[in-house]
Amino acid sequence: MSTTRAFAARLVGCSVFDPNGDRVGRVRDVIVVRRTKASPRVIGMVVEVPGKRRVFLSIGRITSIGSGQIITTGLINLRRFEQRGGEERIMAELLGRRVSLADGSGDAHIEDVAIEEVGLGEWEITQVFLRRPKTSPSPFAKGATLFVPWNQIVEDTAKGEAQSATQLVASYADLLPADLANALLDLPDQRKIEVAEELSDDRLADVLEEMPEAEQVDILEHLDDERAADVLDQMQPDDAADLIAQLSSERGEALLELMEPEEAEDVRFLLSYAPDTAGGLMTPEPIIVSSDATVAEGLALIRRHELAPALGAAICVTLPPYEPPTGRFLGMVHFQRMLRYPPNERLGTLLDQTLEPVRADTSAAEVSRILASYNLVSVPVVDENHRLVGVVTIDDVLDYLLPDDWRSTNDETDRFADTSTAAVPVRGRRTSRGTR
Structure with a gap:
């Protein structure tokens, strides 16, 4: 059953099928572009295909949205998704944003976005699901919710103010650490830090272990010393040692002092060995x-x-x-x-x-x-x-x-994917954007 309206947060994780009924991937985000005098237009979705590759699926290639599944038609280009200027990802960038209501009744945060078909193959944001700030100090209290049209909100996040990442983190709950690490690497720098700050210590530790060293250092540099030490406590000692070795000696020593004594002792022990020896590679916690x-x-x-x-x-x-x-x-x-x-x-x-x-x-x-x-x-x-x-x-x-950048995309990987998993050829109209 197809529908003319869908909520972005509910689309995440939905299976994408080709016309033959074969599953080609899962939805991970919805892409929109802003317009001056109209609601943002939906141009496509980010779909995760086998191999954990994220690709762009044009909205013009989608024939049905509903019943927890997406049906496609046309060509699906398997080139890795790269966000272009002017594009925004609903899950990664819009959810959690603070807005004011145009009627002057206060502010709220975006928890979900409704997209609606306004013409054949044309979708746009029509409504937003908002939550007002809670009025009770109780940790179980939640603010009131409301639906409003897109044109009834005004975005007013102050410069430098952190955007709430609660909803985005919830949408990542089913991802394995390696997949979550890749998802974070796809985010804009500021949003990546906001999501990292929202993750629990053990979850962030697992994710950092799956990231390139430069990205690990970048995230750790944005955490205060107490939080950084707590995360390092949750990491495997050898991974924590590798990360601390990338920091300045002053910051590394400060974090070691804040870590749990037993965990810090293991890390110091590993740091005493050269990184290209058995002692530098080993895990000090065997059975x-x-x-x-x-x-x-x-x-x-x-x-x-x-x-x-x-x-x-x-x-x-x-x-x-x-x-x-x-x-x-x-x-x-x-x-x-x-x-x-x-x-x-x-x-x-x-x-x-x-x-x-x-x-x-x-x-x-x-x-x-x-x-x-x-x-x-x-x-x-x-x-x-x-x-x-x-x-x-x-x-x-x-x-x-493996090379230092083995977790990152390289030309050989793209070339292999484009030739061995050729685009899916099925009937359908093209959009001005084509197959990206």
């Missing part, structure tokens, strides 16, 4: 047990939800103490080997006798060769006294081997 631990205990430890898959692939067995640097390293037990033995079997009897640990000063290139040669997911790292200090996982090595 460590005694040789008397049983298979049942080992399997229980790797079932923890928060444990990264690479760290759960094997358990380290050492003499006490069991915190890095541990007592003498005895060996590793792979989880597949644990699955082959009864629950009461001692892990000390299941050690992989063929796996040699690497020294903390071993070069990153040599660690990469060892992982590749022996098809390993992780390799233990020991100091000169054969005490376990951490493990290097395959994802640590990939981060090191």
Whole structure:
């Protein structure tokens, strides 16, 4: 069932189908352009297609909006979306904006925008859903809501005033950290900072771990020291160490002082190693047990939800103490080997006798060769006294081997996408914008 009016926030996440009923992607935003004496005109949508690529879908290529789905016709160009001058994204830039009502009854924030078909293939913003400031100090209180025509609002956000990002963050709730990182990188600089400030500490930590170092530093520079330290506490120690290493020595030391002592200790420990060595790449939080631990205990430890898959692939067995640097390293037990033995079997009897640990000063290139040669997911790292200090996982090595800008789009990626996933050829009229 098609409709002539839709709300932008409800369109986000809707599936986009071609005329044959095959899903081609999901809506992530709606693009509009301002007009001097009329409501903003809708020119298209940002659609996320397989491969997490975001492309532009012209409104003229859409034949139906409704029932939680979008039906397209015409050519869908798979070139990555790039915002042009004069264009605005409803979700990324309009939602959360403070406006005043033309009747003088006060101000409010935009929570949603209604777009409506005003002619064949022509859509524009007709109404906005607003929420007034709350009048009660209660944390559960919310301001009154109202619908008004677009021409009855006046945008009055003061220069330098932060725009509310609550609604936009809510629309990103279903995204994995890597996908959310890409979404943030697509935002204008100021909006990116506003969204980052709205995210919870653990969510922002996950997102920063998926960003290029320059973007990590930029966001951290906009956070006050207390908030920045809280976020660093939530990051993996090796990622936090890499980030702090990019900061000035004064700011880095100030943040380390504000971090939780245990987390700061791990980060300082990693910063003592050169970045291109096993010590600089490793994660200092592997699973460590005694040789008397049983298979049942080992399997229980790797079932923890928060444990990264690479760290759960094997358990380290050492003499006490069991915190890095541990007592003498005895060996590793792979989880597949644990699955082959009864629950009461001692892990000390299941050690992989063929796996040699690497020294903390071993070069990153040599660690990469060892992982590749022996098809390993992780390799233990020991100091000169054969005490376990951490493990290097395959994802640590990939981060090191890939170019610094591997998360960003490059010409080869665009060329591959344009030729191997050719545009979808279906019947339909062209707009003046064409297929972008």
